[in-house]
Amino acid sequence: DALQATQRQLVEAEKHAALGRLVSGVAHELNTPLGTAFTASTHIDEALARFEGQFRQGKLQRSDLAAFVDAARAGNDLQLRSLKRAIDLVHRFKQIATGNRMEAAQPFELKSLLQELIALLQPRVLAAGHQLHWDCPARVVLICARDSWLELLQQLIDNALHHAFAAGCRGTLRLRIDLAGDAVVCRFSDDGRGFDADAVARAFDAFYTTARQRGHVGLGLHLVHNIVTQVLGGSIQLDSSPGTGSELVWTVPLD
Numbered sequence: 001d002a003l004q005a006t007q008r009q010l011v012e013a014e015k016h017a018a019l020g021r022l023v024s025g026v027a028h029e030l031n032t033p034l035g036t037a038f039t040a041s042t043h044i045d046e047a048l049a050r051f052e053g054q055f056r057q058g059k060l061q062r063s064d065l066a067a068f069v070d071a072a073r074a075g076n077d078l079q080l081r082s083l084k085r086a087i088d089l090v091h092r093f094k095q096i097a098t099g100n101r102m103e104a105a106q107p108f109e110l111k112s113l114l115q116e117l118i119a120l121l122q123p124r125v126l127a128a129g130h131q132l133h134w135d136c137p138a139r140v141v142l143i144c145a146r147d148s149w150l151e152l153l154q155q156l157i158d159n160a161l162h163h164a165f166a167a168g169c170r171g172t173l174r175l176r177i178d179l180a181g182d183a184v185v186c187r188f189s190d191d192g193r194g195f196d197a198d199a200v201a202r203a204f205d206a207f208y209t210t211a212r213q214r215g216h217v218g219l220g221l222h223l224v225h226n227i228v229t230q231v232l233g234g235s236i237q238l239d240s241s242p243g244t245g246s247e248l249v250w251t252v253p254l255d
Contacts, residue, residue, distance in 0.1 A: 041075070159220040
């Protein structure tokens with residue numbers, strides 16, 4: 001009884017810690033674009049006050065008008081970019097609650113769906129200079145939310161394009177689907193630079209990223225994990241090491 005009570009306490013403590021990290025991550029990521037938007041708004045307000053003062057005093061000149069227009073346009077552009085960034089972040093944060101967002105479960109043939117989805121996503125891969133190969137047996141029928149697979153593949157491809165390959169390098173992405181009893185085993189791999197042991201251990205953590213300096217938030221694989229475990233009812237693991245590429249393997253039940 002004491003051991004079980006201690007286990008429950010540890011689980012609750014980890015839940016609270018995870019929630020704290022999530023809230024802290026949301027606040028940190030939103031602080032930058034919202035702060036930038038506020039600063040831009042302040043500059044526009046100051047420029048407007050100067051312009052209004054010159055107008056009311058009858059001292060307004062063409063150069064003053066031109067300066068105000070330039071300041072307003074620059075500030076407005078900065079505001080729009082910053083607010084768009086904040087909106088994008090909020091959208092991605094909402095995706096963490098994937099289970100409440102997906103459509104209702106329905107039966108579908110996996111290969112036919114993948115043909116549609118990969119035809120949609122392939123142009124992005126080719127535009128980045130890479131190749132995407134895939135293989136899936138026919139007549140594999142799943143019962144789940146179809147759009148969960150679109151979200152899953154989008155996140156996997158985005159993650160690979162952003163993290164797997166150095167600038168200017170060409171690589172190959174592979175998706176392989178196999179049947180294993182009453183489950184489907186899916187493997188998504190790349191021949192990129194791979195991740196070290198610390199990155200592998202933390203890959204599914206919310207807000208963990210190896211490319212924050214390039215503006216990435218660190219929600220891609222966290223969302224992938226949520227989709228596989230919460231929506232598809234499966235399990236997922238990452239296998240990678242520096243210089244050997246990466247492979248994500250997830251298993252989901254047929255029904």
